[in-house]
Amino acid sequence: MKYITKLLIITVLISCVLLSGCTQTSENSTDSPTVGDNRIQKLVIGTTNKVEDTNMNDYSFGLFSSRLTHRALVTIGANGDIVPDLATSWDTSDLKTWTFHMVGNATWHDGKPLTAQDVRFTMDYQKKNNPTWKSVFAGLLSVEAPDNQTVIMTLDKPGFNFLINLATCRVLPEHIYKNVEDPKKFNTPDAWIGTGPYVLKSFDKATGLLHYEIYDQYWGQSPAIDQIDIRYFANTDTMMLAFQKGEIDVPYAYATGYSPYYVPKLLDNENIGIMTQKNGGITSVLWFNENKTYFDSKTFRQAVSYAIDYEEMKNIFTSGYGSIPDAGFVPQSTLYYKETRPLAYDVNKSKDLLDAAGFKDTNGDGFREAPDGKKFQPVLLIRSDKVEHVRAAEMLKKYMNAVGIDVQLKIMDRSSFGDILDFEKTHEMALARTTYAGMQTGSGYGSSYIDQRIYGWSMVNDSKFQTIVDQLMTTIDSEKRRDLAGQLQDYYADEMPAITVYNMDIIQPYNKNYVGWVYNPSSGILNYDTLFGLHKA
Amino acid sequence: MSLAKGRARFFAGKALRYGITLVIILSINFAIPRAMPGDPMINLLGEDAVRVDRQMLDELRAQYGLDRPIQDQYIEYMLGAGRLDFGYSIHKNLKVTELIYDRFFWTLVLIFPSIAIGGLLALVLGAIAGFRQGSKVDRLLTGVSIFMYSCPSFLFAMVIVTIFSFHLGWFPLGNISSGRTQGFAYLLDIGYHLFLPVAILSAFEAAYIFLIVRNSITQIMGEYFIFVAKAKGLSARVIELRHVMRNVLPQFISIMALNFGFMVSGALIIEIVFSLNGMGTLIYDSVMSRDYPVLQGAFVFLTIFVLAANFLADVLYGITDPRIGDSMNTGKMI
Numbered sequence: 052m053k054y055i056t057k058l059l060i061i062t063v064l065i066s067c068v069l070l071s072g073c074t075q076t077s078e079n080s081t082d083s084p085t086v087g088d089n090r091i092q093k094l095v096i097g098t099t100n101k102v103e104d105t106n107m108n109d110y111s112f113g114l115f116s117s118r119l120t121h122r123a124l125v126t127i128g129a130n131g132d133i134v135p136d137l138a139t140s141w142d143t144s145d146l147k148t149w150t151f152h153m154v155g156n157a158t159w160h161d162g163k164p165l166t167a168q169d170v171r172f173t174m175d176y177q178k179k180n181n182p183t184w185k186s187v188f189a190g191l192l193s194v195e196a197p198d199n200q201t202v203i204m205t206l207d208k209p210g211f212n213f214l215i216n217l218a219t220c221r222v223l224p225e226h227i228y229k230n231v232e233d234p235k236k237f238n239t240p241d242a243w244i245g246t247g248p249y250v251l252k253s254f255d256k257a258t259g260l261l262h263y264e265i266y267d268q269y270w271g272q273s274p275a276i277d278q279i280d281i282r283y284f285a286n287t288d289t290m291m292l293a294f295q296k297g298e299i300d301v302p303y304a305y306a307t308g309y310s311p312y313y314v315p316k317l318l319d320n321e322n323i324g325i326m327t328q329k330n331g332g333i334t335s336v337l338w339f340n341e342n343k344t345y346f347d348s349k350t351f352r353q354a355v356s357y358a359i360d361y362e363e364m365k366n367i368f369t370s371g372y373g374s375i376p377d378a379g380f381v382p383q384s385t386l387y388y389k390e391t392r393p394l395a396y397d398v399n400k401s402k403d404l405l406d407a408a409g410f411k412d413t414n415g416d417g418f419r420e421a422p423d424g425k426k427f428q429p430v431l432l433i434r435s436d437k438v439e440h441v442r443a444a445e446m447l448k449k450y451m452n453a454v455g456i457d458v459q460l461k462i463m464d465r466s467s468f469g470d471i472l473d474f475e476k477t478h479e480m481a482l483a484r485t486t487y488a489g490m491q492t493g494s495g496y497g498s499s500y501i502d503q504r505i506y507g508w509s510m511v512n513d514s515k516f517q518t519i520v521d522q523l524m525t526t527i528d529s530e531k532r533r534d535l536a537g538q539l540q541d542y543y544a545d546e547m548p549a550i551t552v553y554n555m556d557i558i559q560p561y562n563k564n565y566v567g568w569v570y571n572p573s574s575g576i577l578n579y580d581t582l583f584g585l586h587k588a
Numbered sequence: 589m590s591l592a593k594g595r596a597r598f599f600a601g602k603a604l605r606y607g608i609t610l611v612i613i614l615s616i617n618f619a620i621p622r623a624m625p626g627d628p629m630i631n632l633l634g635e636d637a638v639r640v641d642r643q644m645l646d647e648l649r650a651q652y653g654l655d656r657p658i659q660d661q662y663i664e665y666m667l668g669a670g671r672l673d674f675g676y677s678i679h680k681n682l683k684v685t686e687l688i689y690d691r692f693f694w695t696l697v698l699i700f701p702s703i704a705i706g707g708l709l710a711l712v713l714g715a716i717a718g719f720r721q722g723s724k725v726d727r728l729l730t731g732v733s734i735f736m737y738s739c740p741s742f743l744f745a746m747v748i749v750t751i752f753s754f755h756l757g758w759f760p761l762g763n764i765s766s767g768r769t770q771g772f773a774y775l776l777d778i779g780y781h782l783f784l785p786v787a788i789l790s791a792f793e794a795a796y797i798f799l800i801v802r803n804s805i806t807q808i809m810g811e812y813f814i815f816v817a818k819a820k821g822l823s824a825r826v827i828e829l830r831h832v833m834r835n836v837l838p839q840f841i842s843i844m845a846l847n848f849g850f851m852v853s854g855a856l857i858i859e860i861v862f863s864l865n866g867m868g869t870l871i872y873d874s875v876m877s878r879d880y881p882v883l884q885g886a887f888v889f890l891t892i893f894v895l896a897a898n899f900l901a902d903v904l905y906g907i908t909d910p911r912i913g914d915s916m917n918t919g920k921m922i
Contacts (some may be wrong), residue, residue, distance in 0.1 A: 103679075103680040103682065104680060104681055108681060109680070182633070182644045182645075182648050183633065186644055235681040236676070236681055255765075255767035256690070256865075257764045258764055258765055258766075258767040258863075258865075259763075259863075259865070260763075262767075282763075283863060284761075285762070285859065285860045285862075285863040285864075285869065288746060289749065289761050289762050289862075292749065292750065292753070292761055293761045293762075295754070296754060296757075298761065463625075464626055464876070465626075465876060466625070466626025466630055466876075466877070466878050467626040469626075469630040470625075470626060470630055473630065474630070
């Protein structure tokens with residue numbers, strides 16, 4: 052038996068040594084050779100976004116395609132402005148009819164020229180096949196292409212933020228897609244053809260590895276990186292280990308940064324830099340459904356706002372990488388941000404407001420009854436996969452209990468949560484984040500989340516609010532827009548249809564051996580400014 | 589009753605039992621995903637769900653046939669299951685069978701060596717501990733085994749990765765391969781990438797089965813027939829190998845067969861730590877996104893796999909235990 056045990060141990064050790072030595076050299080990208088002066092031969096991007104299939108309807112594949120291989124008419128610049136992409140310029144006189152003038156020398160990856168017909172085709176094709184487009188562009192009456200470089204789009208009513216929606220729409224080649232009946236199942240290399248500076252060369256399904264190379268016939272300025280690998284990790288912890296080891300140059304996630312818990316370790320590494328950006332979305336918002344009894348009370352909502360200890364929330368959940376928000380709801384980085392009443396923690400004021408609204412403890416059990424005398428146990432919905440929201444909800448329960456509100460937490464899976472918040476609208480309160488893109492849609496300033504006519508997480512149906520929102524949609528003049536944006540933030544601060552519980556800055560680590568990293572509020576660190584400007588330090 | 593008839597009757601009886609079990613499980617597979625709260629279409633749309641209205645959601649539902657009466661969906665599902673055709677994944681837009689074949693293959697590549705190595709280790713170490721009950725070796729092995737068994741697999745796997753992949757750099761941090769090799773180098777690359785996950789799964793498998801083997805041996809060593817064997821003057825090695833180990837085998841086979849089923853879906857944590865594309869993550873993702881076709885297909889495959897493993901265990905019982913073998917020949921069910 053001893054002999055067998057020894058044999059077994061020796062066999063395992065030998066296999067271990069052999070396997071660890073016989074393959075794979077480290078892919079330490081910090082040592083990767085560069086060509087030319089400062090050009091980068093290969094950039095390795097780590098991600099937890101898994102590409103299942105190389106068709107444009109695959110969420111993650113669509114995400115990377117929109118960053119590397121496909122371009123839109125317009126795009127969102129690093130400072131949040133709309134900037135030219137395939138359209139060099141555009142004009143509108145009434146916000147209803149939009150005329151776009153396109154670049155003249157752009158080609159698809161198969162060499163065929165890009166024309167205005169491709170744009171017209173894309174809008175029609177996607178409206179037919181993509182439910183999100185159908186919904187977002189429901190007001191787009193027509194798309195015309197009078198010549199190869201001009202596109203005219205007509206809306207049913209003025210829409211100032213039309214360009215924001217257009218910035219997310221990548222143009223597809225008509226000569227390829229016109230024969231594709233079901234784009235969800237179209238995954239051959241033809242499906243990858245775009246007008247962007249990179250071409251997808253291979254996709255290894257077993258590992259999820261995407262390999263891109265520069266498009267040598269690219270019509271614009273040549274990007275600064277020759278090859279890009281996108282490497283999949285199933286969990287962030289392992290990805291961060293790979294990053295510290297130099298196997299990847301940058302971790303990438305859409306519309307979010309990385310936990311501050313990783314920061315101390317990353318700061319110890321001399322090859323790693325960390326940038327922090329003000330978040331254009333909001334990490335954690337407490338939503339009130341104003342369509343529900345008791346939650347339609349402004350005094351009640353204000354009382355809840357005074358019950359929360361924002362300083363404690365900021366310290367616990369952002370580790371210093373966040374800020375105490377204003378009552379005006381929108382993030383400080385928003386265009387025409389207006390300073391409104393700072394959110395304050397004042398238990399006595401909260402109790403006074405609850406008393407004033409008629410919420411009193413009539414049976415002496417320590418919790419307040421509703422103004423009509425009924426037991427009052429408001430339900431707060433949270434998504435189970437948002438671990439930090441679950442923890443934050445526990446804190447909110449503590450704060451609300453302290454002022455006598457017997458809040459009940461209901462933790463739901465992503466699907467059920469979405470069903471209630473997006474469609475059923477049966478929630479009373481909910482904790483959820485907003486994204487930068489979501490904050491811009493509709494009339495902007497997060498109004499889509501508030502407005503009953505759009506997303507309606509707060510189900511606000513107030514004519515005062517809707518008037519401001521509608522005016523924002525149809526106003527071009529900057530000063531007037533500034534004034535309307537201020538009015539909207541004042542409305543939020545007064546009515547409190549939603550409370551920003553805490554907002555964390557975007558923490559984005561990167562390889563310090565390369566310089567020229569640019570953070571974009573919409574697409575994050577993986578954007579054209581980075582791709583065209585990154586170079587060896 | 590002739591020997592052949594008896595055996596045929598035994599197998600027919602078993603086949604009938606397995607057939608009925610399969611139909612019941614298939615029906616449960618159909619019902620469970622639909623009984624869960626949540627809408628697959630909302631998951632399909634992801635963050636965009638907020639931008640889509642109810643009418644478009646209904647149109648999408650109709651596209652995937654989810655608006656049809658439940659009995660129609662059930663009949664189509666059962667017919668599809670008969671042909672191993674489960675249609676297309678709602679979330680991944682891929683044919684379910686291709687998705688499962690792909691994932692199942694990598695799961696088997698991960699699971700087979702883990703179960704074989706883990707089982708062998710458990711048998712050897714369990715025997716060492718069982719035959720030396722109360723010794724230092726027994727205490728050490730039992731202690732290590734209980735520690736392993738009670739250790740959270742995610743924590744254990746992350747500690748191993750941090751030491752062997754991150755600090756020592758002996759192994760990669762994940763994935764099934766580097767994605768850049770071909771031919772024999774590709775196979776070596778896979779072996780290199782799978783070494784740590786297989787080692788961890790083997791260790792967990794061994795820790796679990798070790799306790800069963802060790803306890804069985806301890807129990808059997810106190811049986812009367814062992815006393816008789818000793819009284820006959822048989823050597824310790826003969827008693828251990830011929831009398832004790834043979835009696836341990838039926839339980840060992842039974843637990844191995846059960847573990848095949850559990851490990852196919854239970855390697856989820858290892859798949860997540862090492863970024864491997866297996867059945868564990870496929871099922872997990874499908875549950876989270878309410879991807880009915882994939883869930884149904886995956887469960888049917890697992891059902892067939894577990895039933896086949898159990899059937900194999902039944903047959904192996906007959907070989908290892910003559911009493912069961914006799915009942916197979918006479919057609920008497922045990």
